[in-house]
Amino acid sequence: MDKVSFQTVHQHAAAMPPIESGMPVERPGEMPAQSLQSFSAENRRSPVKPNGCHSHAWRRWLVLGSALLLSVWGINEMRAVLAVGEMTFVEYLVLLLFSLTFSWITVAFSGSIIGFFYVLGQRRSPPARSKIPLNGRTAVLMPTYNEAPERIFASIEAMACAVGETGEGKAFDWFVISDTTDPDIALTEEAGFHALRERIGKTVNVYYRRRRQNTARKAGNVADFCRRWGAHYDHLLVLDADSLMEAGTMLELARRMEADPDAGLIQTIPQLINGTTLMARLQQFATRVYGPVVGTGLAWWTDKEGNFWGHNAIIRTTAFMSAAGLPDLKGAPPFGGHILSHDFVEAALIRRAGWSVIIAADLGGSYEECPPSMIDLAIRDRRWCQGNLQHSRVVTAKGLHWVSRTHLLTGIMSYLSSPLWLMLIMVGLVLALQAQFIRPEYFTDEFSLFPSWPRMDAARALTLFFFTMIILFTPKVLGFISYLMNGTLRRQSGGFFRLILSFILEVILSALIAPIMMLIHSGAVMSILLGHDSGWNPQRRDDGSLPLKSLIYRHRWHMTVGIFLTVAAYFNSLVLLAWLSPAIAGMLLAVPLSMLTSSWTVGARVKKWGLLRTPDEAQRPAIRQAMDDTRVAYEEAISFSPDLVEMASNPRWYAVHLALIDRMPSRPRGQVDAVEATAAMKIREATSVSEAVSYLNQREQALVLATPELFTALSHLSQLTPANVR
Template sequence: MSVKSNTCEPGMPLEQSAAMPVQDLKHFIPMQVRQPISKKALHSAPWKRILVLGGALLISALAINEMRAVLGVGGLTPIEYMVLILFALTFCWITVAFTGSIAGFVCVLKRTNKEPQYSDEPFNTRTAVLMPTYNEDPARLFAGLEAMAREVLEAGGGTHFDWCIISDTTDAEIARKEQQAVRLIRQRLAGSCHVYYRRRRKNIARKSGNVEDFCVRWGSRYDHLLVLDADSLMSGRVMAEMARRMQKNPDLGLLQTIPRLINGTTLVARLQQFAGRVYGPVVGSGLSWWTQKEGNFWGHNAIIRTQAFMQSAGLPKLPGKPPFGGHILSHDFVEAALLRRSGWAVEIADDLSESYEESPPSIVDLAVRDRRWCQGNLQHSRVIGAKRLHWVSRMHILTGIMSYVSSPLWLMLIITGLMLALQYQFVRPEYFPQGFSLFPTWPLMDPERALRLFAITMGILFGPKILGLLSFLCDRQQRHQSGGVVRIFISFIVEMIVSALIAPIMMLMHSGAVTSILLGKDSGWNPQRRDDGQIPWKDLWHRHHWHVIGGIILAIASYIISLDVLAWLSPAIIGMILAVPLSSWTGSNRIGRRIKQAGILKIPEESQMPAIWQLMESQLPHYQDQLTHTPSLADIASHHELLQAHLQLTDRLMPRPAGDIEAIDATAAIKIADAQCIEQAVTFLDDKEQARVQNTPALMKALAALPKTAQLQLEVSRQQLQPRENQRLVQLFREL
């Protein structure tokens, strides 16, 4: 079956509306749970959870008791109690990752030097590949989309996959380039598959609202939704395999891959992709091993059963104002929990490796992204108690919350540790407290226990990294492609050192994010930078000056207490004081290139670039060249063929109550009505108004109805023109 190539075909297929009911977090009855087709569809082995979670609980109990013994030689003071509580909270959080990594280590070793198994079962389902975008580079996005479409065709996907760009872009120029790219990709694929495009007028509920809008209007046409991000890239055989696994298991509601980071150019991006490539498999495989049918969703590079998603995962709007109220930002964890609550399995496909994404290029970009994620995860404090969620789903949600709350807890632990050291150093002990006592109370620590506890803590903290390194070295091909044992070990040391220096900066940034959210500040929604991480030093000082000042204060306080305390906190102090140059150096493409040339932090994909990435890069120059010739708004309005092609890709207007006209629509309409020609009207419109005009058929037609250029006008008074203008405005508002 072939698809007719037509660059003026509609942006989207015919709508096939279906309901996506909002889920009630406070009420859920057992009768709402679907009955699985297979009896074992939702069965997860308890012994795996006993090993991982029971082991984590046992280690935590032993460590907390050890800390109590360290502090409690002469009885616990209030400060020591505070240190003990903070230690317990922070330590328990890292032990699950440690015990899970042990399980993941065994899983990875079993797969070492083995190829994953791919099915060749014929397709009898339809999958919509959703590519949400928000002011992203259209050339990169469509080059990647074309590469994936071509590989899926080779993998036998054919017309069983439709490719849907669902845009929330607000930039007028980028929006025009997106439409130009749609026409271009349709020509290049020569009708071999369907490529669709829709840009929303309003960015309601951000990405989750974007996907929901697609589901409600077109979702019932498809069996599965394969959700990507703008920087996602997946091999065709993995995408086909995901659809086949969903087809084979009718009880599977969601299948999540573990994306690998690639294409990092700056030092911080290369650090992340090295860590993800070397340590990530044991952590991800461990998580998949013990969560089993109660896996998680990370928002992209995953396939979802459309029926399950629409019936079970409609997100409610939380009561109150942002940051804790309003639309749920971190929607993915919640959607996975709701799917599992309704009787669908959620699994992590840790064996499918050809799933990729890119990472932020600088510390500042990491902080911008994490600020948004932090707000979304803290919102989950109002979701975690939802009725009848599976307890593993609650653990996923709690882990997301703790991933940011742990930073202020670590900061409080450092501060209370300083207070404790200050107490030991300067506060005169009361050897004989009030009341009868045969022996004095000595405010001492047990040094042997303290040293043993330190070793345990370091082992738990760095255990996943060491296990990841060992499993990575066991793979001959990976070892060779990454430069051999010596270079891998040097990269391991570099990653440990630089990450240790960056860690206190990120701790302070996360602490600041948590504080600002608690103070009621919303994160907004900014597009993410992908390539260049270089930021002027003046801006870096503005972002990091409190981190530097905090490092100086910490250094002075530590020095006053004792040189031992100063030495103990020196890694954190150095990272904080050097925050500005560290942020600059780690975000530099030039330094990143030198590190890459030296073979440091090298990953296998740099020696043997994935075929899907090579294909994307081969397509990219063509899109970059063609999109430089994108017509302007004036050009589109001035040429009938361009206007018709534009209107074909423009989303329809939704019904509105009479008299409910948005200010931006009214302003744009008045400016168009006030102009004497198309060129003048375009100069009247600012970027936001141009973006709205481009997405509103009535406004585009009104703009196109004007003369192309200024013409000689008869001397007519303003009073004579006014009735004509009023008539045009009334008609235009009716069409809106």
């Protein structure tokens, strides 16, 4: 384009109609960081309703008491299996590891039995929904970090329009709060936002803000919004970049929050949708079929001490800002610094302050997407693993409810259980090899009339194995039975026989994938213990494929462990090899499994056969269809988005972008940002906008876009001509 003078830029910008800011007027509020070392019960609020925060103790006794009895029985049985003769050190180690891993699965078993009966009841007679008009205001927050803008803005439009059709649109404002660091994506976000405002901005309040520095990641992003704009709103409805929620669900959440003055947070149980690869379809099928039973059981016994999973939940702004400000943990990452898995901690702090936290297991219409491959799942779980292990620094915080501590421990054990299972396999293998190859000491130094034989009760061991499998698979079986009993769900999932085949396929593939994920989680735990930070990478949502060479590299250790276990078991006995074969098979087949489960082609073929089908595929959710229909418009708008050169040179784009730049925080004198200083120097030495942009790296370009002075200096280069170039 032709160069224009800097003064002309400003003259044109001033002549244009006023450009609306990306955000509303700020209304600052306090959100102090909470102390984990001290808490006074006097600071806990008193419930408005007599039983506003009261939970039913008998529910805990029933579920956790049953789990405890099962654990005691199982541990005692294992002791009896090993204690036929005098127990050795290795046998004691086996007993310890078995105790930890077995006790871990009994709670899900007990809770799923309760959940099974409640799910049957809810499907026969769904709970009534309130129709009371809303009085409060809700801010719907869509945090994003280097995600596809067309997906985000299409979903915002679909949800906002659906809510507007109910007549309650004025009760909701919609915010895209960006932490994007890629300058190209940041520019397309702005183009998507302009398209959103042009399409629905006259009837719906939609806003956009990109932070200059993404301090504390998603938790810091939401906290920044609360401190600057949160006081405008009664509630926050927090979504994720891949979230969708039906209008009826959003309205019901807001109505429940208004009807219960003691509710601090209400969490839905999201359903996975839009899975195309086989891995995504496996997760989608499992959460749709088994998830309701497990989730309903959890919601039932945790009662008013539920949990928060970071998105698809509504939060009372007062409760969140007064009680859930996160402190930084002492020390450096991975155990110190910002709290990564902020959601569990925020729920615990809200409950500590005297608010209830509820899991609304009866609410449908809440959706999200899932990683498309094992590799993507591993990348996400690496970050989650670090965040959950950080909770070891939080679980002892003063004043937390014991159920909140249980949630934190559950998060920790969800990753520690993998190395514990791996250690149990290895120690069991050592025990077998010891009995096979090492000469036993039949007579110890102590006087005894009888030798110390290395014996085990084989029959009892077999019984315990089958009992453990029952404990492990009961949640799946109950979920499947409850699903199979519902005629509508059964027909929408392909009918009786396809549903049976889908169940078998899911069980087999999950059994093969489980040992690989066990090794992945074990490696993540080891990495964290060695002090490695996870970083923060954007998540892939669609394509999960990788080149074969990359898959071999990523799964090399998984195959190595499989080969080692195969050789060790073979030289012991074929019986031991047969017992270990379910775990070994998955490890040896790690590469082809990873390739098949991440393939769009294989996933599409399985979908065509009607396997792993969910009701959302038979009857596509209206909100999803609306998003897909709308997405085309945003893809077109984004395709015409300017690059940084045009943004800085074109008077209109220049003025529009300045209106969207977030407010600069004050900088203490003498504290200079090295990236900002370097970018300023590069701009100063350039003779044109295009030359300056070519000097700037990606991080510097992103900072220029977020800094009015730097962006103005870049635009100033458009006035230079060969005659006045330095």
